[in-house]
Amino acid sequence: MAQIAYILLCHKDPEAIIKQAERLTATGDYISIHFDASAKAEHFQMIQSALASNPNVAFAHKRIKCGWGEWSLVQATLYAVETAVSSFPRATHFYMVSGDCMVIKSSEYIHDFLDDNDVDFIESFDFFESDWIKTGMKGERLIYRHWFNERTQKWRFYTSFNLQRRFGLTREIPSDIQVMIGSQWWCLRRQTIEAVLHFTQQRRDVMRFFRSTWIPDETFFQTIVRHLVPAKDIRTRTLTFLMFTDYGMPLTFYNDHYDLLLSQDYLFARKISPEALELKERLGRLYAEEGAQFQISAEGPSLFKFLTSRGRVGKRFASRFWETESTLGRDRELMILVCKKWHVAKRMLTSIQQETGIPAIAYLFNEESTPLPDLGGIQATLEKRTRHRRALMRMLFDYYDTNRLVICLDPSNMDLMQDFFDDRSVTRMLEVQCEFTDDYLTGHATRIGLAGDQTPRETLERLLPTIRRDILNESDRIRDAGFENVRWMRESEDTADQVSALMAFLSVSEDVATRIAKTDHLFAD
Structure with missing residues (x-):
């Protein structure tokens, strides 16, 4: 039977992290937590103290400061994965989640689903051929080196980028690697995770390349898994339900989204509002239920678009x-x-x-x-x-x-x-x-x-x-x-x-x- 080690990256809301860890381990699964080193020290101490007696909880052997779009997010994930592999030898699957994620199926349903589907679940679309990137940089993410955080060091980020572009300081992608892209929320089998960790130790050239790419959490695991695992053993999808608003921001779910979430063909959902206490409580109870039945209809994206577009009356096309x-x-x-x-x-x-x-x-x-x-x-x-x-x-x-x-x-x-x-x-x-x-x-x-x-x-x-x-x-x-x-x-x-x-x-x-x-x-x- 599947045994899951959840890989949790988080940086805030220690009370919610504690509850999440307790819920996910209550039915025998495991969790490995990386709590951002830039967060408050007292928050990390609170989490450690509350979960110290839980043998199914482990903490990444090294904590680092993480920044959006940086290699640090991938490195933090690798630290948590390494800890999970060594701490939980019985884990058969490793499932990436964030502090904003919640289960939307019962533990029984999730384990049966993984038992019935002996594959890796990870979005991995061809970086150059797919239209996964809608706007902004595309090839520039890879062929130029990015050492600065675009959000906190904007001037340095774009000055470095523009200088490289002006002087033609491009680089080659490792010749045997086909770069892929997709969501960072994956579920991988143990043999795949172990192969990825072995690859990181053997291929220093690939590691150097990804360390200075931009937003590598959307490309690193997606590329390496596709490089190591036959296509027939990969489902190019995520098991975490997420949608985006008209403004490109992740949609937040609230208390009245309970039925909608349960009917989706996914195991987790993100992002759950911190204020949605009733939703979290109901989903938490659901996870421990036995015999729960789910009617999968998967109309979430179109239903959300319909409901949120009501009342927006205006001209779509201006007169020429x-x-x-x-x-x-x-x-x-x-x-x-x-x-x-x-x-x-x-x-x-x-x-x-x-x-x-x-x-x-x-x-x-x-x-x-x-x-x-x-x-x-x-x-x-x-x-x-x-x-x-x-x-x-x-x-x-x-x-x-x-x-x-x-x-x-x-x-x-x-x-x-x-x-x-x-x-x-x-x-x-x-x-x-x-x-x-x-x-x-x-x-x-x-x-x-x-x-x-x-x-x-x-x-x-x-x-x-x-x-x-x-x-x-x-x-x-x-x-x-x-x-x-x-x-x-x-x-x-x-x-x-x-x-x-x-x-x-x-x-x-x-x-x-x-x-x-x-x-x-x-x-x-």
């Missing part, structure tokens, strides 16, 4: 100078059919085309697969269509040789609606308001990645009211915008009211509007 004064044409009439249920709008659009002969295009700003004529490439992607929306619409009017055109928009496209209503052409809108059952909203959440087949019912019950409110808020924003020439057609109202709305929207006779309103299965899901 050549479009500011452009117009669709004073004599042209653009009719916008707005509906959250796209299949309903598409059925109505087909009827409009058949009954009126007006050219109609469904959701051209929402679905890249919408059939469009070749307009010289401006129609190629959603981004191009949205950025050049007025130019695109003028070209469509010209292509169809018409002064009347119907398009579909999702209710969320407020920036597009505002832009078209600001135009000197005549713009009309019909919002088709549908009924939304819980079953439909559940299917909608699944289609857009907010839920999955295994999402717990409790999570859905909290999610569905949020989705329903979001749909209502989109309609409210349209009404609050005060657009002229807007009509509403509701699924729940009488046919006579629906016909009246269609007559005003399309400027058609009552007979034509009636046939459109009575489209077969118009509102069916």
Whole structure:
């Protein structure tokens, strides 16, 4: 059975470190702690005293001061790993954690998982070919030497870097090494850890190289493990669940994230807020539970993005100078059919085309697969269509040789609606308001990645009211915008009211509007 030695790097909050060590060793596992040498001495003494009687706790044989982006983080990890290997001969796995990490599965589940998966878990993507690094330095991390801390010695860091670049003082990457990159939160088997430690003693050239790279905690273990272990024995993923905000900062989890965390396909999560005492207590109890069952749905990233983006209303694409004064044409009439249920709008659009002969295009700003004529490439992607929306619409009017055109928009496209209503052409809108059952909203959440087949019912019950409110808020924003020439057609109202709305929207006779309103299965899901 798997026996885990946790490798803990920490620098603050001694009370939390003590509790974490006690939790992780309560079911027979081990922990090796490196507490930053730059932290308060009394805090380290507090941790040592509290855990002195616990035989499953060890402290790194050497403590050093650590800095972000420095080799010191890797060196501190190696000190803790060396101590764990010598102190805990029965440990079969070594799992890297921080003071901000918490288990999100039971000890029983974690051990069964590791027993069933005899592999190493570590993110290791090709440094140069992957897009793991989104912004900033890339190759410069490796080919130049970095001796100073970028955050605390900014002037020295960039002066040294700029001088090396000016004089071409680059260096070669060790020829037999393929540099890899990934998250520092790994779980490695004992034979892999022992091979890594042996490698550090034998390959001084590689050690010298990594000691002066920038942010080596994202490349050192990732590279060495991939160099030593066959690809078939590596899972290129981390077992620690973490997400990042829009600003590139690690997302912090709080008390109300408990159910979300348990449903993720991970064993740990980071970062847990120091104030989330209830969450820590619940997760701590969970770790010792026997027979706990977990429904894995793994919708965390998309759910978080959805929930945190509510209320952010604004223009995604600013107008280009050549479009500011452009117009669709004073004599042209653009009719916008707005509906959250796209299949309903598409059925109505087909009827409009058949009954009126007006050219109609469904959701051209929402679905890249919408059939469009070749307009010289401006129609190629959603981004191009949205950025050049007025130019695109003028070209469509010209292509169809018409002064009347119907398009579909999702209710969320407020920036597009505002832009078209600001135009000197005549713009009309019909919002088709549908009924939304819980079953439909559940299917909608699944289609857009907010839920999955295994999402717990409790999570859905909290999610569905949020989705329903979001749909209502989109309609409210349209009404609050005060657009002229807007009509509403509701699924729940009488046919006579629906016909009246269609007559005003399309400027058609009552007979034509009636046939459109009575489209077969118009509102069916």
